[in-house]
Amino acid sequence: MAERRIVVIGTGYVGLTTGACLASLGHQVMCVDIDVEKIDRLRAGRIPMLEPGLADLVRDGQVSGRLEFTVDGDAAVAGTEFLFLCLPTPKGADGGADLRATESTVARIRDTLPVGCVVVNKSTVPVGTSVRIAGLLDRPDVAVVSNPEFLREGSAVTDFLKPDRIVVGADVPEAGARVAGLYSRLRAPVLVTDAASAELVKYVANCFLAMKLSFVNAVAEMCEHFDADVDEVLDAVGRDPRIGRSYLRPGPGWGGSCLPKDSDAMLRMADTVGFSFPLLRATIESNAQQLERVVTKLATAFGGSLDGARVGLLGLTFKAGTNDLRGSPALAVAELLAARGAELLACDPTVAGGTEVDGITVMDDPYQVAENAEALVLLTDWPQFRALDWVRMAKFLDGTVVLDTRNHLDPEKLGSAGLVCHGIGRSLKPRSWTGAPPAG
Template sequence: MSEQRIVVIGTGYVGLTTGACLASLGHWVVCVDIDATKIDQLRAGRVPILEPGLADLVLEGQATGRLEFTVDGDLAVTGAEFLFLCLPTPMGDDGGADLHATESTVTRIRHALPVGCVVVNKSTVPVGTSVRVTGLLDRPDVAVASNPEFLREGSAVTDFLRPDRIVVGADVPEVGKRVAGLYSRLSAPILVTDAASAELVKYVANCFLAMKLSFVNAVADLCERFDADVDQVLDAVGRDPRIGRAYLRPGPGWGGSCLPKDSEAMLRMAETVGFSFPLLRATVDMNVQQRERVVTKLAAAFGGSLDGARIGLLGLTFKAGTNDLRGSPALAVAELLVARGAELLACDPTVAGGTEVDGITVVDDPYQVAESAEALVLLTDWPQFRALDWVRMAKFLGGTVVLDTRNQLDVETLGSAGLVCHGIGRRSES
């Protein structure tokens, strides 16, 4: 397909990555956001998202004139051949996806869309959203398609430009082919389906990953009870090609901006068609239990009570490589620690010292965290923490307990520094 004129509404992780990457593929792209401050920052080449390669694509796109930013969505869409909706779909009060942003946007701009435009749902939306958007548009001359994103924070640009698959869903096959043509320069399988199937794909993928993570954390708990080593168990299991090694690492629970809300939305969708989905419900419940297990494990290592204990936290973001705190299991564990009476100080490479996050005081220096703490908990697998001078950390720390919820730290290194490193699912003698 030749170069197309595309409007992307929303400049969050999905929208900004989508816009910048589509521009890099040779299309003409206008990104729209209601946040004027953010638009001014982007026009100046300042990208507020920590995402490798994204800032370079934004600068490159603007330099070539293929990427623009504006707050005037009504004007921008008048020339659009494709309109990508990259809007937030947060968890609603009932656990389902809140489509207010999508629906209000469609209602506002529907009369401005040119004849023949294709509206593309890029955000993760419930099954039936394409039908819902079609009804809100009330424009037989404007088509609707679903094109779910599969972008991981920290590798979003790579995931977009080198995807393992591209899914496009439309109830009119020709519309699906038009959207698929936007990706003709990418060498990846393009799967064109009906709209409902495409909408379901993203939920199924995320819920399966969540299930895998909950299963691994349960296995880690089992390993501790049998005095087995979870790292060795999962290394052997992951060599089975039917299972694979991806997502076979225990941790403090899964989180982020997608998995928690998508799991709840999937449960809600299942209820609407009379399916209880007990496996997914157990997946979500086990994730809550994992956070509680982490706190219980720390309390046991600390002597039973955390009341008044000064605990240092290493890492706050939901995973390394991103500055995103949304749905972070680190913050969920921190909340439980506070409920047990602990006093918290934290360090994260992407959170500036002096900031307060959910009542936690943040400092820039991990050694300062150790100096103020009686025990440490590693919650995010930033490589910087593995490379710390643990002899120096031990001199500052007011105790010997280190709980490594990511099994990232070298037990022998910490042991030689006089510290006792407790992992997740590791043998007691370790």
């Protein structure tokens, strides 16, 4: 594979991972950002996000000379063959994706792009964005291609270098083929389609996952009504190859930087063509209800009121393995708890003690969070919390209630410490046997 000159604009989660991974594939990559301090930190090898393997890739790329960082976008763009747009597309006022960062960047570099350059949109953008970018460029000699990312926080490097598929959407076949060629070293199916279909793929994937999670949380509530065990139910359901085991775990609600905004953006796109998309609307409404249900579940354990209750929170990030607080269901639950008058302390392995997050006092030590607390709520399934000395935790607590919103803790272990572990859709009955039927 020939080495290509690539510029990546934006050094956030997607941009930095994309740049470092493309450099590891043998390309010459320049990552551009307007934040001078951020570029200085990246040049010094300081990575802002918790992502296994990313720091090593950045270091290796810099040592080899294949990965560089700059704030001088004009100079970088002038000599590139491929320009990757990895810019934020947050939720806008109308619920759709806010494309201002993308549009302003395109307008700024329009006249600098060399003849024959391919602009690659890596960000999650509404259908029709490739056409819109081409119109803003007004450069018939520059092609625009959609190449959506499918990176999960906590496994982004693996997802990039060992993908289950690579999607390239281009209305100019030759440009699509050139972008597909950048990934020739990866063993993965490359799906080349039109730009509109490629743009829709990421939204469909995220909305389907959101729907699956909302369905699982609804099943968990059904299990509680019928005294069934959601863990047992989903274990059996997940063995069906048509369904699979992924995204079959109940929780406090889904969140993060992608699923909420992409679900809202998908609804906005549907609205523009007069489609109500009732299933997706129900998915979003069900998630909001799940957050409320978690709070109500804790209030019930208190006899109906949380006013003045001291509650310790275990976990603040939207999932374990990342330091990302964006769209975290843990923070959404905390906000609802505070609205009911609860006093909150929290601990998260990635958040420094002594700080405040959304008005929540953060401690370094989970045992400090337990001290004098009337209840604990596990919101992020960090392995450190499962490994806690729960006998010691019980000695610090003023109450016995532990609400495990991730079904992450061992109820028997907590029970032996004198605590009552309330799960989501979890029965207090012993788990059934698995494997071969018992003799006789």
